[in-house]
Amino acid sequence: MKKFKYIYGPVPSRRMGNSLGISPIPEKTCNYSCVYCQLGRTDHLSNIREEFFPLEDILSELRDYNVGEHDIDVISIVGEGEPTLYSRLGELIISIKEITKKPVAVITNGALLYDKEVRKELMAADIVLPSVDAYSEEIYKKIDRPYGKFKFNTIRKGLIDFSDEYKGQLHLEIMLVDGFNSSDEDIEAFKEYLKKINYDKVYINTCVRPPAESNVKPVGHDRIAHAVNELNGISIDMLASGSFYSDTENTYDAVLSISSRHPLSQFELKSFLYSRDLSEEDIDSMIAKLSVDERVTVINYGGIKTYRSRKDKRGN
Ligand code: SF4
Known part of the structure; x- marks a missing residue:
């Protein structure tokens, strides 16, 4: 795709x-x-x-x-x-x-x-x-x-x-x-x-x-x-309604792409991962991977974790 x-x-x-x-x-x-x-x-x-x-x-x-x-x-x-x-x-x-x-x-x-x-x-x-x-x-x-x-x-x-x-x-x-x-x-x-x-x-x-x-x-x-x-x-209510969507087939890349434009709260991230039909185990391991990815900043704000990514030098 x-x-x-x-x-x-x-x-x-x-x-x-x-x-x-x-x-x-x-x-x-x-x-x-x-x-x-x-x-x-x-x-x-x-x-x-x-x-x-x-x-x-x-x-x-x-x-x-x-x-x-x-x-x-x-x-x-x-x-x-x-x-x-x-x-x-x-x-x-x-x-x-x-x-x-x-x-x-x-x-x-x-x-x-x-x-x-x-x-x-x-x-x-x-x-x-x-x-x-x-x-x-x-x-x-x-x-x-x-x-x-x-x-x-x-x-x-x-x-x-x-x-x-x-x-x-x-x-x-x-x-x-x-x-x-x-x-x-x-x-x-x-x-x-x-x-x-x-x-x-x-x-x-x-x-x-x-x-x-x-x-x-x-x-x-x-x-x-x-x-x-x-x-x-x-x-404007505190949390966005509905769920995020991406055409990017690879779920990890899709999360990086969405969160570079729209930082994702832990709830939004999970709901997006659920929409991809991932198992609980896969979701946990993806969140763990994001947490140590140097392109991703995890910010604890108001007791809620938010994931914000930056593109790499090729703009990906
Ligand atoms: S600094 Fe950020 S919030 Fe302010 S106008 Fe620019 S993009 Fe928008």
Whole structure:
């Protein structure tokens, strides 16, 4: 069976159902280095848009995958860094829509929405999901740790302008980080900020997966409930629903591939291994192998083990 390099999943997404991911960005290439990033610290902090991988190669994979043969609700351009850094994003979205009739979503940190060209390219997407982690320069710098001279007011204006121009579904996500942006005052300030944005939904999330920085902690259910109530938001539950899926025949390789894009909690890992009809014995031995594999980091966060892998130098 063909091994895919740019597409992965489908991944069960609380927000969008079965989501087939497309990653046009090399691992950890981003214009932010968020303290809560589940992929670890950003090691390629950049704001230069590039065609990191040939557009034709990505599209050819998608054609080979044959979306119609799978249970997919949405195609998400997401991945291992910030997707708006892909210089041919607009063409990518338009071409995906020529290949499949499934809706196309772009999950972004929203930083480049100040750029008219990026806003124009995103117009072709059906759903755009920008993050809104801050309402002030101070919190923005503290949580998102942006590239170079990014200013909160520029980012804020970009999002407001985009929300006025965009005709598709605009879903915001606020990531609450304990002690950073989650007090009553913070929620009140978010409320004021949101009034300026023309959005369809706001999701409230917290960092349930191991973050880039060890001092980062998720907020409790009461904080989430408070924010949901005050902001008229939707809570993203703590654990993903459904099970993961991979076309990679070799189960061990499939786990490495999924966990490089989407770190797997011990529960998600087990449920994926069960879906492969492995015996308890095989599951235990695979988990033991993962635990000592140098490509895999096992993080104990909140009493739950999470498996995060990095690709080897060949990108496998
Ligand atoms: S969470 Fe997203 S925006 Fe933040 S550093 Fe990670 S990839 Fe970049």
